[in-house]
Amino acid sequence: MTFGGDSALAFAPRRCGAMMLRYWYLLRSSWPRLLDLVYWPTVQMITWGFLQFYIMQNAGFFARAGGTFIGAVLLWDILFRGQLGFSISFMEEMWARNIGNLMMSPLRPPEFITALMVMSIVRLAVGVIPVTLLSIAFFGFNLYALGLALAAFFVNLMLTSWAVGIFVSGLVLRNGLGAENLAWSIMFLFMPLTCVYYPVTTLPTWLQPVSWLLPPTYVFEGMRALLIDRTFRADLMLDALALNVVFFAAGVFAFLKLLQSARRHGSLLQTGE
Amino acid sequence: MPAPPPIAIDRLVKVYKTIPAVDGISFTLQQGSTTGLLGGNGAGKTTTIATIMGLTIPTLGRVTVLGAEMPRERYRVLQRMNFESPYVAMPMRLTVRQNLTVFGMLYGVTDLPHRIEQLGHELDLTDLLDRQTGKLSDGQKTRVALAKGLINAPELLLLDEPTASLDPDTADWVRGRLERYRIERNATLLIASHNMTEVERLCDRIIIMKRGRIEDDDTPAKLLARYGRRTLEEVFLDVARGRALEAAQ
Numbered sequence: 200m201t202f203g204g205d206s207a208l209a210f211a212p213r214r215c216g217a218m219m220l221r222y223w224y225l226l227r228s229s230w231p232r233l234l235d236l237v238y239w240p241t242v243q244m245i246t247w248g249f250l251q252f253y254i255m256q257n258a259g260f261f262a263r264a265g266g267t268f269i270g271a272v273l274l275w276d277i278l279f280r281g282q283l284g285f286s287i288s289f290m291e292e293m294w295a296r297n298i299g300n301l302m303m304s305p306l307r308p309p310e311f312i313t314a315l316m317v318m319s320i321v322r323l324a325v326g327v328i329p330v331t332l333l334s335i336a337f338f339g340f341n342l343y344a345l346g347l348a349l350a351a352f353f354v355n356l357m358l359t360s361w362a363v364g365i366f367v368s369g370l371v372l373r374n375g376l377g378a379e380n381l382a383w384s385i386m387f388l389f390m391p392l393t394c395v396y397y398p399v400t401t402l403p404t405w406l407q408p409v410s411w412l413l414p415p416t417y418v419f420e421g422m423r424a425l426l427i428d429r430t431f432r433a434d435l436m437l438d439a440l441a442l443n444v445v446f447f448a449a450g451v452f453a454f455l456k457l458l459q460s461a462r463r464h465g466s467l468l469q470t471g472e
Numbered sequence: 473m474p475a476p477p478p479i480a481i482d483r484l485v486k487v488y489k490t491i492p493a494v495d496g497i498s499f500t501l502q503q504g505s506t507t508g509l510l511g512g513n514g515a516g517k518t519t520t521i522a523t524i525m526g527l528t529i530p531t532l533g534r535v536t537v538l539g540a541e542m543p544r545e546r547y548r549v550l551q552r553m554n555f556e557s558p559y560v561a562m563p564m565r566l567t568v569r570q571n572l573t574v575f576g577m578l579y580g581v582t583d584l585p586h587r588i589e590q591l592g593h594e595l596d597l598t599d600l601l602d603r604q605t606g607k608l609s610d611g612q613k614t615r616v617a618l619a620k621g622l623i624n625a626p627e628l629l630l631l632d633e634p635t636a637s638l639d640p641d642t643a644d645w646v647r648g649r650l651e652r653y654r655i656e657r658n659a660t661l662l663i664a665s666h667n668m669t670e671v672e673r674l675c676d677r678i679i680i681m682k683r684g685r686i687e688d689d690d691t692p693a694k695l696l697a698r699y700g701r702r703t704l705e706e707v708f709l710d711v712a713r714g715r716a717l718e719a720a721q
Contacts, residue, residue: 217576224570228566303525
């Protein structure tokens with residue numbers, strides 16, 4: 200079944216499923232890939248968890264703000280791993296020199312992108328769910344106790360991670376594996392600006408408007424409001440969602456333009472460095 | 473209304489930055505034919521094939537495949553064509569069966585398990601279906617690539633050096649298989665190759681390219697007669713070394 204006829208924006212669940220199956224086969228065949236998904240989130244959570252333990256024993260404010268650091272680490276991981284999961288699945292095609300086969304097959308960009316998005320959730324689940332359980336065991340921090348708020352945080356963070364992942368994949372498609380480093384590093388540009396571990400008011404006044412242009416800022420502010428003030432800020436989540444719609448649309452638009460440019464410049468034939 | 477030709481290229485020009493890779497070529501292929509695209513390195517063969525597959529956008533001219541203008545209307549016809557090259561890899565960690573399953577689903581193949589078994593039998597891959605693609609020999613990988621190229625039983629099959637890195641016996645076997653496939657399906661084959669034995673055996677028409685242009689285009693017999701040569705290799709060398717005109721005269 201195909202929706203949208205012969206257009207480049209048509210969508211066939213079967214083709215999308217084929218790509219998901221391809222990444223699932225790959226993930227299943229390689230235990231180092233699986234281990235890699237869990238390793239860093241665990242190390243991060245444990246490091247920051249102990250730091251928070253220490254601060255809670257010494258400062259009254261943070262004693263009230265239990266879970267802020269671990270919460271920030273776990274939400275940051277959703278953002279970072281979401282983008283990485285998307286980009287790595289895409290990069291697997293470049294590393295395998297398989298992108299030419301895919302681009303000359305009937306696979307459409309929306310099907311490819313959807314498969315990458317689903318796989319980023321699968322990879323995230325494999326990597327982060329065990330860590331959230333460990334954080335309960337080690338530090339008594341239960342991310343799932345955030346309930347509906349967690350769902351709002353998750354949706355917004357995933358949308359941003361996909362928007363960035365789609366944009367980076369377009370850059371790699373156009374410029375080859377020379378642009379690969381962006382996939383690993385671009386999200387770290389977001390870290391200081393989205394105020395993962397501190398409130399936006401910590402930033403210089405002139406930088407604060409820039410921070411408010413980024414959807415994750417609203418999520419991390421919302422998390423602090425929830426954990427420190429026990430208030431769920433729905434307004435922040437809606438603002439984040441509106442910005443995410445713009446980010447996501449811009450990411451897809453950039454991907455399609457970069458793909459077209461790759462076709463014009465013959466980059467799909469030369470997918471090396 | 474007659475069926476549109478499998479490939480119709482009209483004054484195709486492809487320029488990368490300022491360098492013309494293909495410089496105003498035109499040709500049309502007939503259904504059920506096998507055409508060899510010959511030329512030295514940098515002659516424009518790969519760019520021509522890539523444009524036919526919709527991987528590059530022509531700078532000028534028009535490329536029509538099975539009646540669809542490429543790359544604008546590519547999704548109308550990509551399901552009916554395929555490509556095989558030992559130089560385009562397949563995911564190495566996946567087994568042969570997994571790779572064929574994924575590509576079969578992408579091409580919308582019905583009764584896929586049966587089709588995979590059938591190809592396994594036809595291409596002598598049955599014992600390899602559950603082995604990792606990356607662990608196969610070069611010759612076995614070439615057969616897997618051919619299975620991928622045939623997974624959707626394409627009307628139009630483009631091949632780039634289909635028997636590269638195969639021993640003479642296996643190469644001969646692959647050529648026989650391609651010949652049989654063309655006859656059974658009335659399929660059209662376009663083969664880019666440096667292997668003159670292959671071209672001589674398989675092709676009923678040969679297009680020789682040099683520096684992005686078509687230097688000659690005819691049946692193997694007529695080319696041999698025109699250049700006064702006994703083998704296509706000699707014809708190819710005449711063209712490649714610029715002796716084309718004098719030899720042809």
